[in-house]
Amino acid sequence: MCSLTCNTLKESEQNLMKAEKILEELQESKLDxxxxxxxxxxxITTQGRLYVQQGKATQAVLLLERSLKLMQSLVSTDGAQIIEAHRWLVRAHQLCSNHEAAIEISLQxxxxxxxxxxxxxxxxxxxIHTIGQAYTCTGNTEHEGLAEQNLLESLSMYKQAGLAESSRxxxxxxxxxxxxVHMKKYQEAFERLRSSMGMKREVFGECSEKVAETFHLMGAIRMAQGELPSAYRLMKKCLDIQSILYGPQHKKTKATKETLDTLSRCPGVVAKRNAPKADPSRRHLSAAVEKQKPPK
Structure with missing residues (x-):
């Protein structure tokens, strides 16, 4: 996965170098x-995005700001293009920890x-989702309410548009x-995650990264609530998917395995795992006996 990302970034850099040469030639031509x-x-926008992905925040900010100025100089600039440039500029400012600037740009x-x-x-x-993220990234408890308000509003708008099951x-x-979870609204977060599981399986696939991440967060919530047997079951489901996706030696798989090993030594989890399981044949027999009994 990492090597794929690195290869993609390298290819992007090579393509940009070619594009820069072409642009130099065009500037000398008789084009409008x-x-x-x-x-x-x-x-410039593509180069700015690449810098964001590489974590080169300062360079990204300079290029994306220049890109926006050039867009504003054009009469027929697409609104969607301007908005997307703003959203990338927000990300660049967040990398620089310029949170106030990120909020201001997202509001624009x-x-x-x-x-x-x-x-x-x-x-x-x-x-509005971007605004919610911008407020969240400040890490300021005073901004939590605004972050929550914007995220709820964005979610509501997607639902009203019939896109509740979309990836966005x-x-x-x-x-x-x-x-x-950060606000310690554990049960509210857990219920939302549980209700989203079916949609995520449908959109991303049964053994997808998103489904694994959801199981992991649900497990972490149960750990915070002290419900360790439930946390163990959820982390186990996460580990099963991660083992398929990444293999046993991946850092994510190893981290989940360590958490699972720790949970497995907790008394509540040990007792639950060692408890005798009900014999299915006995359950069926009991049900059959109950049916045979005459009505009272």
């Missing part, structure tokens, strides 16, 4: 100025989305659950 600027915008994106697509559009829902809506739900 706006066409050249549009190509430059696409190139909301205004643009509302005027371009209408207040009830999924584009607005997407930006499920991403909002996961962020909301992580926030609720």
């Amino acid at each position: 100025v706006s066409e050249v600027v549009q190509l430059e915008v696409e190139l 994106a909301k205004a643009i989305a509302g005027s371009s697509f209408g207040p009830g559009s999924t584009k607005v829902a997407q930006v 809506a499920l991403a909002v739900l996961d962020d909301l659950c992580h926030l609720h």
Whole structure:
């Protein structure tokens, strides 16, 4: 998985170098100025995104800010393109821990989305999700209420649009659950995660990373609540999927295995695992005897 990401980033860098050479040639050609600027915008934006993925936050901020200025100089810039550039700039500022700037830019994106697509559009829902993330990332308890409010609003908008089972809506739900865990709203987070499991299996697959992560978070919640046998069962389900996805030597699989080993030594879990299991044949026999009894 990591090598695949590294290869993708390397290919992106190579493609960008080729694109830069092409852009230099185009700037010397007789193409319309706006066409050249549009190509430059696409190139700079792509480079900025690449820097975000590489964790080069300062370079990303500079390029994405330049990209936005160029977009604003164009008469026919696509609203969706501007919004997406804002969202990447938010991520870049978060990498720099410039949380106030990230919040301000995400709020600007909301205004643009509302005027371009209408207040009830999924584009607005997407930006409101970004605002919720921006407030969450501050780590400030005073921002938790605003983060929760925006994430709930985004989730509600996706539901109203009939997209409650979309990958974007499920991403909002996961962020909301992580926030609720941080706020110690354990049961609320657990119920939301449990209700999302069927949708995630449908959207991402039975043995997917998202399903494994959901089992892991549910297990962590049960640990925080002191319900260790339940935590053990959930972590075991997570481990089963991770073993298939990543193999036994992957760091995620190893970490879950360590948690499971620790849980397995807890008295409550030991007692539950060692408890005699009911014999299915005896259950069927008891049911048959009950049916044979004459009515009272």
